[in-house]
Amino acid sequence: xxxxxxxxxxxxxxxxxxxxxxxxxxxxxxxxxxxxxxxxxxxxxxxxxxxxxxxxxxxxxxxxxxxxxxxxxxxxxxxxxxxxxxxxxxxxxxxxxxxxxxxxxxxxxxxxxxxxxxxxxxxxxxxxxxxxxxxxxxxxxxxxxxxxxxxxxxxxxxxxxxxxxxxxxxxxxxxxxxxxxxxxxxxxxxxxxxxxxxxxxxxxxxxxxxxxxxxxxxxxxxxxxxxxxxxxxxxxxxxxxxxxxxxxxxxxxxxxxxxxxxxxxxxxxxxxxxxxxxxxxxxxxxxxxxxxxxxxxxxxxxxxxxxxxxxxxxxxxxxxxxxxxxxxxxxxxxxxx
Amino acid sequence: xxxxxxxxxxxxxxxxxxxxxxxxxxxxxxxxxxxxxxxxxxxxxxxxxxxxxxxxxxxxxxxxxxxxxxxxxxxxxxxxxxxxxxxxxxxxxxxxxxxxxxxxxxxxxxxxxxxxxxxxxxxxxxxxxxxxxxxxxxxxxxxxxxxxxxxxxxxxxxxxxxxxxxxxxxxxxxxxxxxxxxxxxxxxxxxxxxxxxxxxxxxxxxxxxxxxxxxxxxxxxxxxxxxxxxxxxxxxxxxxxxxxxxxxxxxxxxxxxxxxxxxxxxxxxxxxxxxxxxxxxxxxxxxxxxxxxxxxxxxxxxxxxxxxxxxxxxxxxxxxx
Ligand SMILES: Nc1ncnc2c1ncn2[C@@H]1O[C@H](COP(=O)(O)OP(=O)(O)OP(=O)(O)O)[C@@H](O)[C@H]1O
Ligand SMILES: Nc1ncnc2c1ncn2[C@@H]1O[C@H](COP(=O)(O)OP(=O)(O)O)[C@@H](O)[C@H]1O
Ligand code: SF4
Ligand code: SF4
Ligand SMILES: [Mg+2]
Ligand SMILES: [Mg+2]
Numbered sequence: 176x177x178x179x180x181x182x183x184x185x186x187x188x189x190x191x192x193x194x195x196x197x198x199x200x201x202x203x204x205x206x207x208x209x210x211x212x213x214x215x216x217x218x219x220x221x222x223x224x225x226x227x228x229x230x231x232x233x234x235x236x237x238x239x240x241x242x243x244x245x246x247x248x249x250x251x252x253x254x255x256x257x258x259x260x261x262x263x264x265x266x267x268x269x270x271x272x273x274x275x276x277x278x279x280x281x282x283x284x285x286x287x288x289x290x291x292x293x294x295x296x297x298x299x300x301x302x303x304x305x306x307x308x309x310x311x312x313x314x315x316x317x318x319x320x321x322x323x324x325x326x327x328x329x330x331x332x333x334x335x336x337x338x339x340x341x342x343x344x345x346x347x348x349x350x351x352x353x354x355x356x357x358x359x360x361x362x363x364x365x366x367x368x369x370x371x372x373x374x375x376x377x378x379x380x381x382x383x384x385x386x387x388x389x390x391x392x393x394x395x396x397x398x399x400x401x402x403x404x405x406x407x408x409x410x411x412x413x414x415x416x417x418x419x420x421x422x423x424x425x426x427x428x429x430x431x432x433x434x435x436x437x438x439x440x441x442x443x444x445x446x447x448x449x450x451x452x453x454x455x456x457x458x459x460x461x462x463x464x465x466x467x468x469x470x471x472x473x474x475x476x477x478x479x480x481x482x483x484x485x486x487x488x489x490x491x492x493x494x495x496x497x498x499x500x501x502x503x504x505x506x507x508x509x510x511x512x
Numbered sequence: 513x514x515x516x517x518x519x520x521x522x523x524x525x526x527x528x529x530x531x532x533x534x535x536x537x538x539x540x541x542x543x544x545x546x547x548x549x550x551x552x553x554x555x556x557x558x559x560x561x562x563x564x565x566x567x568x569x570x571x572x573x574x575x576x577x578x579x580x581x582x583x584x585x586x587x588x589x590x591x592x593x594x595x596x597x598x599x600x601x602x603x604x605x606x607x608x609x610x611x612x613x614x615x616x617x618x619x620x621x622x623x624x625x626x627x628x629x630x631x632x633x634x635x636x637x638x639x640x641x642x643x644x645x646x647x648x649x650x651x652x653x654x655x656x657x658x659x660x661x662x663x664x665x666x667x668x669x670x671x672x673x674x675x676x677x678x679x680x681x682x683x684x685x686x687x688x689x690x691x692x693x694x695x696x697x698x699x700x701x702x703x704x705x706x707x708x709x710x711x712x713x714x715x716x717x718x719x720x721x722x723x724x725x726x727x728x729x730x731x732x733x734x735x736x737x738x739x740x741x742x743x744x745x746x747x748x749x750x751x752x753x754x755x756x757x758x759x760x761x762x763x764x765x766x767x768x769x770x771x772x773x774x775x776x777x778x779x780x781x782x783x784x785x786x787x788x789x790x791x792x793x794x795x796x797x798x799x800x801x802x803x804x805x806x807x808x809x810x811x812x813x814x815x816x817x818x819x820x821x822x823x824x825x826x827x828x829x830x831x832x833x
Binding site: 438 | 555556667669697698699700701702703705706709710724726727728730731754755764765766767768769770771772773774776780782783784785786787802
């Protein structure tokens with residue numbers, strides 16, 4: 176296939192749920208691409224629609240009141256209209272997903288080795304012993320100590336970090352081209368998180384996989400991702416290369432979010448620059464820009480929904496660049512970077 | 513600075529099934545100075561919450577001594593403890609679980625004011641209580657109308673303000689905050705961290721601030737204590753500990769924090785494995801199974817917490833100096 180055609184191409188994805196007789200728009204017109212071997216970070220505060228985006232792509236939303244619009248193409252093939260059976264070939268084999276809580280991926284009654292063996296055998300015709308050989312190698316690759324023995328243990332017998340590694344091993348068992356990881360390190364301690372992020376960073380070279388990494392932690396994105404998409408209240412606020420977004424965020428929300436993170440080095444401010452208020456609930460989004468009630472720069476023109484426009488290297492849903500205004504200044508810089 | 517609270521050789525064992533015990537705190541000594549913010553950091557299960565609860569006598573000690581302004585409260589019964597209880601309060605992580613969902617905010621906040629007598633030993637009148645409730649709402653920047661509403665009507669950040677207001681009701685001098693911002697989104701977390709800072713200045717409070725997020729702890733604390741498997745491994749001024757960590761664990765912990773800066777991961781010290789089970793901690797130095805600097809002596813002999821510099825203590829045979 177063409178070298179730079181995206182692996183995953185999501186266009187104008189909209190997901191809404193029926194609730195109290197109304198359609199509640201959860202995510203609106205979310206578009207992004209993931210290229211081969213790329214790590215895309217999807218970042219946003221809780222409720223911004225990160226998980227719903229992932230679940231929609233994986234067709235894992237089984238709410239009868241859900242309505243889904245837009246297009247999800249994987250290697251050029253439309254997934255949203257693919258028959259269930261054909262889709263099952265892609266899910267697990269081409270696109271795999273891991274979650275914050277590994278217990279959701281494993282059944283408590285079987286050993287993790289048995290479960291990974293089965294995941295392999297669902298998609299490939301291999302003998303039990305061949306599958307086990309691969310399982311053990313995968314577990315070892317994921318940094319699980321003593322993989323032969325660990326394979327024979329039950330999920331609850333493992334620590335959180337080991338369970339997370341086992342889940343990643345299972346997700347990688349069929350060598351997927353894309354791994355969707357929804358807050359994979361949120362429940363882990365920082366020293367273990369560092370190990371798992373290291374592992375995810377190396378997947379592209381070791382397994383040739385691209386990763387869509389969902390997190391609420393800007394630090395995790397900066398350390399792991401090539402590209403970033405910032406969601407705010409179900410919409411794309413800003414999208415672009417991590418290097419650009421972390422150096423010069425173009426959306427006032429991104430800038431304010433980065434500023435509100437206490438710095439680990441350098442001078443300590445007396446008070447943190449904080450954003451007043453909270454993101455609006457889906458039904459309470461103001462007309463126009465959803466960030467307007469909290470934005471320093473809000474003015475009349477912001478009451479019309481700002482489209483995504485190109486600014487520098489990123490795409491930004493804010494009226495300011497179009498008005499030729501300066502970018503929001505950073506109040507505080509994390510480190511001397 | 514005077515000391516408000518002093519903990520001496522605290523030990524806390526939890527009994528487990530099949531006759532096992534888990535030593536959640538092993539020989540922990542520390543002093544909380546009046547007017548400071550002592551940050552308590554460490555990974556899950558290292559004993560931060562247990563220590564916080566022990567300091568406030570919300571749980572019994574297995575052994576050790578706690579002095580609140582020189583008064584030994586380690587074994588005082590609940591009745592005799594009451595006047596001290598007013599002086600020390602706790603704020604928890606889970607803002608929702610801490611609030612009875614069936615009761616209005618005003619009612620929840622009035623409770624401690626009804627139960628405890630005022631400074632002169634008198635029961636507070638309704639007017640006094642109502643005036644105090646308004647004052648509390650102002651302190652935490654919530655509208656007074658919030659008093660008539662129920663917990664579920666508020667966001668996580670607002671509920672945390674309510675919990676803080678409740679902790680402040682009796683004008684305590686010491687607040688132990690156990691992961692008070694961990695469940696909040698960053699933008700809201702910054703608001704609450706600022707609120708803690710403002711209240712401390714305004715009311716002359718002292719905090720023990722528990723968190724696993726080092727950046728948050730650095731922001732708010734004057735001193736930091738780092739815990740690993742039930743023990744304090746390093747203690748010192750925030751800037752000293754953060755800039756020149758002497759314990760290899762502290763150094764690794766700081767380097768593991770993902771920073772929102774491109775290229776920050778280059779200086780990472782990657783530890784191997786997980787924290788061992790506290791039911792059977794490693795021999796000698798408890799960190800030796802993961803320590804990049806471990807030598808033979810480390811698995812044989814437990815290092816003691818000792819002073820390596822003015823106000824800087826570390827328990828390691830081979831500290832980074
Ligand atoms: N009631 C209890 N019974 C038995 N063990 C307990 C009890 N409470 C805590 N522990 C154990 O004591 C140790 C210290 O627990 P503690 O809750 O103080 O840790 P922590 O540092 O606050 O962790 P976290 O960051 O996860 O909140 C842990 O191993 C925990 O499992
Ligand atoms: N099945 C559902 N029915 C109705 N609302 C839902 C459903 N699943 C998620 N939501 C709502 O969608 C929004 C986004 O949720 P989610 O994608 O889980 O956010 P996050 O960014 O934290 O992962 C939230 O407001 C959530 O309450
Ligand atoms: S469109 Fe207006 S309100 Fe929205 S982020 Fe830009 S300046 Fe702020
Ligand atoms: S005593 Fe040894 S094992 Fe423990 S922290 Fe120091 S160097 Fe590492
Ligand atoms: Mg989510
Ligand atoms: Mg705790």
